[in-house]
Amino acid sequence: MSDNSAGSTAAERGLKGADETFASFEERDVGFVRRAQAFLHRFPTSIPFIVLLIGIVIFSIAAPGKFLAPFNFSLILQQVTIIAILGVAQTLIILTAGIDLSVGAIMILASVVMGRTAVVYGVPVEIAFPLGLICGLACGLVNGIIVTMLRLPPFIVTLGTWSIFGALNVWYSRSETIRSQDMQEAAPFLQWTGTIIKPYDFFSKTLGLDWVFLKGWVLTYGSIVMLLVALAVWYILNKTAFGRHVYATGDDPDAARLAGINTNRTLIGVYALAGFICAIAAWVLIGRIGGVSPQAGQTANLDSITAVVIGGTSLFGGRGSIIGTLVGALIVGVFRNGLALSGLELLWQDFAVGVLIIVAVTIDQWIRKLSA
């Protein structure tokens, strides 16, 4: 507003010389750091993508030729499939500010139910496979019911059921392995997720497309199952009322309850769905190792939490995404594979993953400060 602008009144003329700016917030620090923080606050999913990119660049230099090859990338994809699926289940739980220490145990139990029922007891796979899925669902339901009905912290409940499901696994499996060949004979369907597909051959043969960039890629149906599971859960979280209830319950359960959300039902639904997804991970596991090993997956629960945390989902609930978890699992896979190809010992791989976890949570806290 200037002095000689049209329409100024006599009263305004009386304020001549006074500060003429409107009320505004003080811009203290508009440096790069502040702008980065604001950007990350608006697009939190970009963090894992940036870390993934940095990892890829580092290992392309550290292991030239070997790391940056299509085959190696598809290998990493195969290696992270199981953890990514378990990570999707874990994301659901962590979004409700919970944690599930039993995901690995549910997966092993479900795989033993599928494999042993079909191979050792000779039950048709049409029954054995759904039985395994139901087993996972039931385990999840047990977790959900105990968490809501007994009002116990999820950490305690799943710490308990981790042991319980683990004991059931030893009891039902008798700690006996089922070999790949026996599985092949009795229930090849359970190995289907391990079937190899070469996208280049597929496109060139069926569609006559010479997509050179697909040469060298070797995928399994397990990777496609992973993408489908992630897509389904992404849809549930973002496009359905249940999904909104999950976020609301995790962000502030009291407010969610006041808003008319049945938080108990939401929680039970989340745990049951997570258990079901673990059973799908069991199917993918059988595909990967060919048979059933009751010993496998000892660290799967912690690995899944690692993928979720590195993927930017907040352990305090209400904030995070499925795509973040997928990228988080990929980051772990890229670092482990890259460090191995660079010739580093396993202990340094563990070291790097540990650093990644702490960095991820630090960034989460830091960008939260902006909203505080």
Next chain:
Amino acid sequence: MLKKIMLAGSILALSAMPVLADEIIGLITKTETNPFFVKMREGAQAKAAELGITLQTAAGKYDGDNDGQVAAIENLIAAGAKGFAIVPSDSKAIVPTIQKARDAGLKVIVLDTPLDPMNAADATFATDNRKAGQLIGAWANKTLGDKAKDAKIVFLDLATNQPTVDYLRDQGFMQGFGIDVKDPNKYGDEDDPRICTHEISQGDQEKGRTAMENALQKCPDVNVVYTINEPAAAGAWEALKAVGKDDGSVMIVSVDGGCPGVKNVEAGVIGATSQQYPLKMAAMALEAIHSGTLPEIDPAVGFFDTGAQLVTAKPADGVPSITVEEGLKLCWG
């Protein structure tokens, strides 16, 4: 009401009495779940039933859980056991507790993993893991013949911290194969060009597959794979199959002699495996504690070797081995 409870309590106490009157012998393993220990426990249970004694079993929560085993020993002392057999999780840290048990009059026999020092127990029954490794190393060398000179070997080992069983089997293989092992109690310091890489499998089938996949990236021309155990071998096989190397161009050798492993020898997945005998270890230990007489132990070796035999469908000259059929009769798990 109170009377009823007290009555119920005394009935319960009385029903527990006969157990106390029995002879109790303990078996403590590293974990509940590992098939090796599951079978060891089954062998002990069968023997206990045969001898008419009460077997009290316990295990650590995980491999390396010393505290869990200390508690198990304390429980056995409190229960008035005659003695126990133990597979120590930590061969050094458990020694003072074992001393306490022996001071209380219990006989202690160590299985599978010797104590440090070995004479801290009454006796040790174990597989000679270095010898088990040497057997498969010698077999692999003989079977390769001229090609052994320029073999490309991938090692799928157990763990980063190289526990005794890991370096003993790994370096036993090297010695059998004809590789200079340098420090005999540590692998990774060898400079033989035939060693392509050491990867960690944690003895797990899934991690074994991942380890083999990474190894293949480094050594595409691998032709020998040594695996710490048969689950790791099964995982390695899946990785080889995925890249079409299941055509006999890669030889896999292993240690353990579990039934799935021996069947894999039969199927040609594993070329040869060194079999060990957990049921025998447990049964012998129970008998020795029960009768109070220990078997003769060669002082030069210091422990009773329960034996390791090579199981293969293709015997090699000068390397003693048993057939798959014999292996299947003796297998466990």
